[in-house]
Amino acid sequence: MNPLEKLLAAGQLAKAHAEAKKVLAHQPANREALVVLAKLTLLEGKLPQAEELIARLEAQGPSGDAVLLRANIAAQKGQLDVALKGYQQVLAKEPQRAEAHFGRGMMLIKQDKTEQALEALAKAVQSGPDNAVFRYRLGQVQLEAGKDEEGLATLRQVIAQQPGFMPAYLSLSHALASRDDLLGAKRVLEQGLKALPRHPRLLASLTVLSMALRDVNSSYKAASALAAQRPKDPDAQANLAQLMLARGQFPQVLHLCRTMDSLGLATESLKMAEATCYEAQEPPAYDKAVEAYEAGMGLAPDGWRAANNLGQLLLRMPSEPEGQHLPRALTVLEEAVRRAPQRPEPLLNLALALSRTGQEAKAREQVKKVLALPLPETDEVRQEAVRLEQALAKA
Known part of the structure; x- marks a missing residue:
């Protein structure tokens, strides 16, 4: 995994964005930077800008990265079947491509195919074990599917793997609170604040939770x-x-x-x-x-x-x-x-x-x-x- 992708996988989106822009300023055709910046632009919902970056990538020749990005655009446009076809196209050539398994899993969730989605997300985690986002989404879907123990365990694994991945603390805390384990939820937020001191969202959640803990x-x-x-x-x-x-x-x-x-x-x-x-x-x-x-x-x-x-x-x-x-x-x-x-x-x-x-x-x-x-x-x-x-x- 290249340095830019590592930043992305660790959830350091702002830093990944800044680094990708720096690379492209000196190397406008750098594939790795184009891919990462396109992904980040998609996360922000800026489809025209993302399509421009993908076109620059495609101008260098066909690639699995470009197909994946096109599938992501289709997903954001609500074209689930088109997106799913794109992910499967990549998997046909690269069976261990973690991002394709992940994208496929996310499309299957939206089609209410929960068990298939869980299987795809599990493969994404297996193929990309260092990607906190893949494991995080697997944990969320496990919880949504009623697999509480598995989901809680998966979110704890995310925190152990990436202590600086803030969303995992919030999701785990909310999951515990929804099961009336408010003390456990509070401990998770306190753990998060040790890893991310003074983080506003963690502090805000801890404040609300502390109020609820009174009774x-x-x-x-x-x-x-x-x-x-x-x-x-x-x-x-x-x-x-x-x-x-x-x-x-x-x-x-x-x-x-x-x-x-x-x-x-x-x-x-x-x-x-x-x-x-x-x-x-x-x-x-x-x-x-x-x-x-x-x-x-x-x-x-x-x-x-x-x-x-x-x-x-x-x-x-x-x-x-x-x-x-x-x-x-x-x-x-x-x-x-x-x-x-x-x-x-x-x-x-x-x-x-x-x-x-x-x-x-x-x-x-x-x-x-x-x-x-x-x-x-x-x-x-x-x-x-x-x-x-x-x-x-x-x-």
């Missing part, structure tokens, strides 16, 4: 009952949405949020839950998540949470060129601080954004404001502020 089963049952009794009560629905998020019930949460929106009863909390669902999609629907947070800001002119979360989202969203979303993140986080100047979370996030834009002096000012607040030594935000202060001192 595991009865809180969910009570929230469900209250929401059923008060279908037009935004607070009751938002409370249920938060507990459902902790259990990984994203489709149900999205339906709930859209229903309340259609009734003209959307709130900041519901829009934030909606945004979380969009970001949890594969691939993440970042544009929709941003729109939901913006709507949440408008619904609560004095609220700081949607603005704070939008700022965090902009900080972690991939972009080309890198750092494209930083100016907007700064603006949004400054607004969050304006709305709640004594809240430590937006102050800390603004400091992080400033540090990423090279404004160390201003970042230090924000950190000092956080540390001046009456927060206990064990408070996570305070501890993070201390770590950032130490990092800035070395800059």
Whole structure:
């Protein structure tokens, strides 16, 4: 596996994108870089750009890579039979081609051929054992098929194989939470934060889960009952949405949020839950998540949470060129601080954004404001502020 493919397999998409662009800048016909950049462009749903890259690849002669990429385009267009035919065409010549087994498995899932899909995905893992994405999707499909023990074990293997593969922590945590093992789900997120310190999505999930842990089963049952009794009560629905998020019930949460929106009863909390669902999609629907947070800001002119979360989202969203979303993140986080100047979370996030834009002096000012607040030594935000202060001192 070439270095670019290794980055892709490890889930380091932003780095793979940057490296592929560098290679093509010096070697416009480099096949490996064209293939990887085409794959990444497809992940972003940019079909015209992907087709242009594939055409450049095909100009160098027929190849299994080009057939695979064409099959991926057909899949995104909903042409399942065409895509399946492409994957099978590659497998006829390269029986051990892991990507072809994987693509075939994904098409079979969409055709509700679960057992065949599982078999294809298992072959993909066998042929490409170092690819965390293949194993990750196998685990997800095993869970969807009701093979709980196998699915949980597979997701744990992903984490053991690639400790930095963040989606595996979220999926495993959600799977455990949906089976009422909230303590187990919490431990998985804590493990993820050791491998990926301060990762916003892991922190957000851990926060929601910690809230639910105050009373595991009865809180969910009570929230469900209250929401059923008060279908037009935004607070009751938002409370249920938060507990459902902790259990990984994203489709149900999205339906709930859209229903309340259609009734003209959307709130900041519901829009934030909606945004979380969009970001949890594969691939993440970042544009929709941003729109939901913006709507949440408008619904609560004095609220700081949607603005704070939008700022965090902009900080972690991939972009080309890198750092494209930083100016907007700064603006949004400054607004969050304006709305709640004594809240430590937006102050800390603004400091992080400033540090990423090279404004160390201003970042230090924000950190000092956080540390001046009456927060206990064990408070996570305070501890993070201390770590950032130490990092800035070395800059």
